[in-house]
Amino acid sequence: METTLFDLKSGEEAVIKNLKGGAEFQKKLRSLNLRRGKMIRKVTAEPFHGPVVVEIDNTEIAIGMNMAKKIVVEASESESD
Amino acid sequence: MKILLMGNPNVGKSAIFSRLTGIDVMISNYPGTTIELKKGKMKLDGETAEVIDVPGTYSLDPASRAEEVAVNMLQEGDLVINVVDATNLERNLNLTLALLERNIPVITVLNFWDEIRHLGIRIDIQKLESRLDIPVVPVVAVTGEGIKALVSRLHEAKAHQKRYTEESRWERIGKIIGEVQRISLKKHTFLERLEDLSVQPLTGIPIMFSVLIVVFWTVRIVGETMIAYLFDPLFELYLPFVTDLSRMLGGGGVVHDILLGTLIAGQIDYIQSMGVLSTGLYVPIAMVFPYVVAFYLVLGILEDSGYLPRLATLVDAIFHKLGMHGLAIIPMLLGLGCNVPGALSTRILEGRKQRFIAATLMATAVPCMAQTAMVFALLGPYGIKGLGIFFMTLFAVWLILGFLLNRFLGGETPETFMEIPPYRIPYPGSLGKKLWMRIRSFLTEAIPFVLFGVLIVNILYVFGIIEWIGEMAAPVIVGIFGLPKEAVAALIVGFLRKDVAVGMLLPLGLDMEQLIVASVVLTMYFPCVATFVVLFKELGARDLLKATGIMLVTTLLAGGILNALL
Numbered sequence: 001m002e003t004t005l006f007d008l009k010s011g012e013e014a015v016i017k018n019l020k021g022g023a024e025f026q027k028k029l030r031s032l033n034l035r036r037g038k039m040i041r042k043v044t045a046e047p048f049h050g051p052v053v054v055e056i057d058n059t060e061i062a063i064g065m066n067m068a069k070k071i072v073v074e075a076s077e078s079e080s081d
Numbered sequence: 082m083k084i085l086l087m088g089n090p091n092v093g094k095s096a097i098f099s100r101l102t103g104i105d106v107m108i109s110n111y112p113g114t115t116i117e118l119k120k121g122k123m124k125l126d127g128e129t130a131e132v133i134d135v136p137g138t139y140s141l142d143p144a145s146r147a148e149e150v151a152v153n154m155l156q157e158g159d160l161v162i163n164v165v166d167a168t169n170l171e172r173n174l175n176l177t178l179a180l181l182e183r184n185i186p187v188i189t190v191l192n193f194w195d196e197i198r199h200l201g202i203r204i205d206i207q208k209l210e211s212r213l214d215i216p217v218v219p220v221v222a223v224t225g226e227g228i229k230a231l232v233s234r235l236h237e238a239k240a241h242q243k244r245y246t247e248e249s250r251w252e253r254i255g256k257i258i259g260e261v262q263r264i265s266l267k268k269h270t271f272l273e274r275l276e277d278l279s280v281q282p283l284t285g286i287p288i289m290f291s292v293l294i295v296v297f298w299t300v301r302i303v304g305e306t307m308i309a310y311l312f313d314p315l316f317e318l319y320l321p322f323v324t325d326l327s328r329m330l331g332g333g334g335v336v337h338d339i340l341l342g343t344l345i346a347g348q349i350d351y352i353q354s355m356g357v358l359s360t361g362l363y364v365p366i367a368m369v370f371p372y373v374v375a376f377y378l379v380l381g382i383l384e385d386s387g388y389l390p391r392l393a394t395l396v397d398a399i400f401h402k403l404g405m406h407g408l409a410i411i412p413m414l415l416g417l418g419c420n421v422p423g424a425l426s427t428r429i430l431e432g433r434k435q436r437f438i439a440a441t442l443m444a445t446a447v448p449c450m451a452q453t454a455m456v457f458a459l460l461g462p463y464g465i466k467g468l469g470i471f472f473m474t475l476f477a478v479w480l481i482l483g484f485l486l487n488r489f490l491g492g493e494t495p496e497t498f499m500e501i502p503p504y505r506i507p508y509p510g511s512l513g514k515k516l517w518m519r520i521r522s523f524l525t526e527a528i529p530f531v532l533f534g535v536l537i538v539n540i541l542y543v544f545g546i547i548e549w550i551g552e553m554a555a556p557v558i559v560g561i562f563g564l565p566k567e568a569v570a571a572l573i574v575g576f577l578r579k580d581v582a583v584g585m586l587l588p589l590g591l592d593m594e595q596l597i598v599a600s601v602v603l604t605m606y607f608p609c610v611a612t613f614v615v616l617f618k619e620l621g622a623r624d625l626l627k628a629t630g631i632m633l634v635t636t637l638l639a640g641g642i643l644n645a646l647l
């Protein structure tokens with residue numbers, strides 16, 4: 001099921017499908033290895049519109065909420081819903 | 082010859098720099114510790130080479146402002162030591178391959194070699210070397226393992242002029258990784274579980290409060306213990322010496338008063354006498370120093386463990402209401418030690434607005450440890466109430482002022498985008514080194530200032546200048562803050578040293594409410610001169626003027642309101 005990193009549930013794993021937003025922004029994401037095809041895990045989202053924490057290859061990255069909305073992912077397991 | 086240390090943020094560049102040059106630099110487990118280019122020298126084949134610790138970068142994209150420094154450095158360098166985090170090879174190689182496009186000799190260092198085994202990672206170094214066609218040396222920067230091999234192989238560094246597009250670069254990396262790296266499935270360690278728990282709000286927020294409380298009490302107890310069992314006994318031994326000296330000087334007169342101060346009830350009183358050899362030594366050494374040591378010990382553990390970026394993530398939403406990233410917690414925490422490094426570290430924040438807000442809030446509402454130690458001494462006897470009101474007031478000012486600044490200053494604060502390093506057990510060796518660096522700078526920079534401050538107090542008194550200013554400032558001091566007009570002396574000295582200034586409140590016989598107001602006012606009204614100088618460098622004259630204006634107005638308001646309420 002395609003969704004965004006923002007909407008992904010905490011604890012779920014997913015594969016990055018696509019990046020949206022400006023070219024500069026996409027480049028920044030890619031330089032931290034957040035690129036199409038990479039497997040990620042959403043660790044949590046902080047309350048009050050705080051950042052999303054995502055794990056990729058042993059590293060965690062905190063990403064602002066609006067940025068997280070621009071990362072399109074495909075949840076790898078759809079046991080829920 | 083110029084050697085550049087380049088790599089992603091937080092991969093151990095500064096640790097390697099320090100190994101190569103013997104220069105002690107700040108090394109911490111969060112991105113952005115190195116905020117300026119740090120240069121040093123090393124011997125190489127009998128010649129001296131210059132080594133430059135370049136701030137971390139993820140790419141060499143000339144369009145990105147953050148990478149500008151690094152890209153510009155490349156033109157000047159003769160050789161690049163590309164530091165790579167072996168536990169995160171794929172992402173790190175992106176920069177390595179970008180460097181290989183630049184026609185400059187490169188040697189790659191695989192740092193964190195000690196960490197890869199328990200992560201279940203195996204890397205075939207020979208193969209990696211042949212695929213990249215440059216030397217690859219595994220090292221453990223914190224222990225120094227592999228550094229000799231690195232130095233001996235520097236001359237093998239090799240330049241390439243590869244042509245990649247971004248896409249083909251990642252393709253190439255994918256291929257290399259597939260050939261040289263094996264990752265075996267491993268079970269999650271306790272630290273990894275803790276990583277998740279400390280950012281998930283439900284568990285993270287209680288953890289945060291526990292950590293803060295533990296930090297606060299550890300600092301207090303360690304500080305108090307050192308004073309009671311080490312420094313007070315030491316000054317007990319010193320007392321006969323100054324008492325004799327006082328008798329020799331006849332118990333009074335200008336020289337006596339400057340060196341030993343005025344006798345209180347016929348005795349030298351270390352806190353109240355205000356002599357260079359009495360109060361001037363006692364305050365920095367026996368009252369402030371123990372807390373400074375305790376604070377930096379705890380801070381070092383927090384820094385090296387990797388907790389701070391997680392704390393920053395947790396508070397990010399609140400901080401954004403104040404126009405800052407959660408990462409601005411770092412200048413605030415450093416400011417609790419000393420406002421000078423606090424002000425310097427605002428550089429890790431992007432954007433002028435954010436830096437201005439962080440610097441202003443830190444300088445206004447964050448008391449340094451030297452001052453806090455004296456406030457502990459003064460308000461401590463009143464129990465948690467006095468200290469509680471003191472800290473809560475400052476926190477309220479910090480929140481409200483930040484909120485207002487964010488509302489009324491132009492400019493945007495971009496969204497957070499920050500790497501969070503893994504938890505690591507701090508190496509005692511690196512902790513000790515960092516603690517020593519900070520203690521040394523306290524001893525060499527703070528103590529002379531205290532002595533100078535005490536000297537100035539005496540001179541001002543002798544010439545009656547303090548009384549004169551006291552009369553003029555009376556409407557504010559007495560009228561608004563409800564303090565005796567003699568308190569103006571503390572405000573004057575507070576510009577030099579806030580700890581001495583707080584100490585000067587003691588002879589005034591203030592009650593708890595007045596002590597709280599005075600301590601709050603002393604924290605807020607103006608930065609000490611050392612901080613002032615750094616703020617001038619960081620913010621420029623105009624913004625500094627703006628910041629100090631804000632401080633003065635906020636102090637009048639907060640001090641007045643507090644006086645009315647208490």
Ligand SMILES: Nc1nc2c(ncn2[C@@H]2O[C@H](COP(=O)(O)OP(=O)(O)O)[C@@H](O)[C@H]2O)c(=O)[nH]1
Nearest residue numbers: 091092093094095096108109110193221222223
């Ligand atoms: N376990 C381990 N920790 C390391 C090693 N090298 C550096 N560190 C730690 O990693 C963190 C970042 O190091 P630093 O030199 O500040 O990185 P920089 O940002 O690249 O300059 C610090 O907490 C170091 O103590 C290593 O080889 N092994």
Ligand SMILES: [Mg+2]
Nearest residue numbers: 094095114115
């Ligand atoms: Mg560094």
